[in-house]
Amino acid sequence: MLDTKIALKELEKLNNAPQTTERFQKYLWKSWALNEEFKTMGALSFEEKKKMGSVLSEAKTTLTDAYESKERKLSMEGINQKLNEDLIDISLDGKPLDQGSYSVLALVRREIEEVYKWMWFIIDYGHEIVTKYENFESVNIPLTHPATEMHDTIYLKDTDPSGLLLILRTHNSAHQVEDIMKYGVPLKLGSPGRVYRFENMDASHDTMFRYAEWLVIDKNVSIANFKDTMKKILSWILWKATEIRMRPSYFPFVEPGFEIDAQCTICGGKWCSLCKQSWWIELVGAGMVHPNVITNAGLDPKEWSGFARGIGVSRLAALRYGIKDIRYFTNGDLRFAKSFS
Ligand code: PHE
Numbered sequence: 406m407l408d409t410k411i412a413l414k415e416l417e418k419l420n421n422a423p424q425t426t427e428r429f430q431k432y433l434w435k436s437w438a439l440n441e442e443f444k445t446m447g448a449l450s451f452e453e454k455k456k457m458g459s460v461l462s463e464a465k466t467t468l469t470d471a472y473e474s475k476e477r478k479l480s481m482e483g484i485n486q487k488l489n490e491d492l493i494d495i496s497l498d499g500k501p502l503d504q505g506s507y508s509v510l511a512l513v514r515r516e517i518e519e520v521y522k523w524m525w526f527i528i529d530y531g532h533e534i535v536t537k538y539e540n541f542e543s544v545n546i547p548l549t550h551p552a553t554e555m556h557d558t559i560y561l562k563d564t565d566p567s568g569l570l571l572i573l574r575t576h577n578s579a580h581q582v583e584d585i586m587k588y589g590v591p592l593k594l595g596s597p598g599r600v601y602r603f604e605n606m607d608a609s610h611d612t613m614f615r616y617a618e619w620l621v622i623d624k625n626v627s628i629a630n631f632k633d634t635m636k637k638i639l640s641w642i643l644w645k646a647t648e649i650r651m652r653p654s655y656f657p658f659v660e661p662g663f664e665i666d667a668q669c670t671i672c673g674g675k676w677c678s679l680c681k682q683s684w685w686i687e688l689v690g691a692g693m694v695h696p697n698v699i700t701n702a703g704l705d706p707k708e709w710s711g712f713a714r715g716i717g718v719s720r721l722a723a724l725r726y727g728i729k730d731i732r733y734f735t736n737g738d739l740r741f742a743k744s745f746s
Pocket of ligand 1: 576578659689713714
């Protein structure tokens with residue numbers, strides 16, 4: 406007869422779950438040893454059957470219970486072992502993630518875009534590669550103008566499909582005519598973006614810099630409109646009341662033209678590389694749109710007028726954050742780049 410004690414001893418020795426299941430099939434389920442025992446009961450008398458039946462049932466219960474609890478124990482152990490192996494100590498200091506941060510120029514550009522939206526201007530970034538016609542002639546700069554020379558402008562080897570020479574735009578004004586034609590009039594257009602010039606680099610000049618232009622074309626636009634919007638824009642962007650001066654200037658695409666300088670917030674006029682001890686930093690080029698530009702866009706300058714202004718975003722950012730040299734913006738020094746996020 407099956408000895409439950411031997412079976413239980415055997416069970417004790419087993420220490421992995423699949424082996425336990427396999428071994429216990431020997432005693433339980435289909436091929437169980439107990440089955441054989443039950444089979445022999447047929448030949449027994451009623452009394453013996455009763456006795457044998459209860460012994461075997463008890464053995465079956467004992468073995469099943471023992472097997473099930475052993476199996477539970479083994480699988481719990483398995484789970485615990487796996488947990489231990491994969492243990493993560495959440496109390497340890499983590500490695501800091503190297504997080505990116507916004508470039509200070511992107512932050513200022515976004516603010517300028519907020520101003521555009523607040524004043525209901527359409528924003529169009531234009532493109533950085535343009536034809537000589539777009540950059541110069543369309544905005545009334547004759548090709549004999551010194552700005553068109555190789556020493557002022559960056560030329561590309563390629564031409565556009567119609568054979569016109571391509572250059573990197575020297576100002577966002579290169580899109581004025583195209584945009585007036587594209588959006589129609591009256592128009593309030595903002596064009597932020599990079600521009601390129603063949604410059605001698607110093608604290609306030611770089612060969613690539615960010616600019617943002619405002620163009621308004623409507624009927625009866627006056628210098629008073631220009632001054633009013635200018636004040637609003639600068640007080641928004643500069644955060645604080647900075648002294649501003651307006652002086653007459655010349656740009657071929659405006660008539661009359663002005664320049665607007667802001668007070669140097671870095672040195673207050675004593676000495677600094679940004680304002681070159683002049684107290685003032687040239688920040689805005691502006692003027693009333695030249696009738697030739699309006700004509701080039703297919704409009705009648707007697708009916709339509711407007712103003713345009715361009716603000717140097719890099720200089721603005723330098724003024725705002727007290728940065729003495731605009732080359733910091735692009736020199737890739739991470740200590741600088743990370744300090745504005
Ligand atoms: N395009 C001029 C520059 O790059 C700035 C400007 C814009 C002047 C609009 C007048 C009107 O310096």
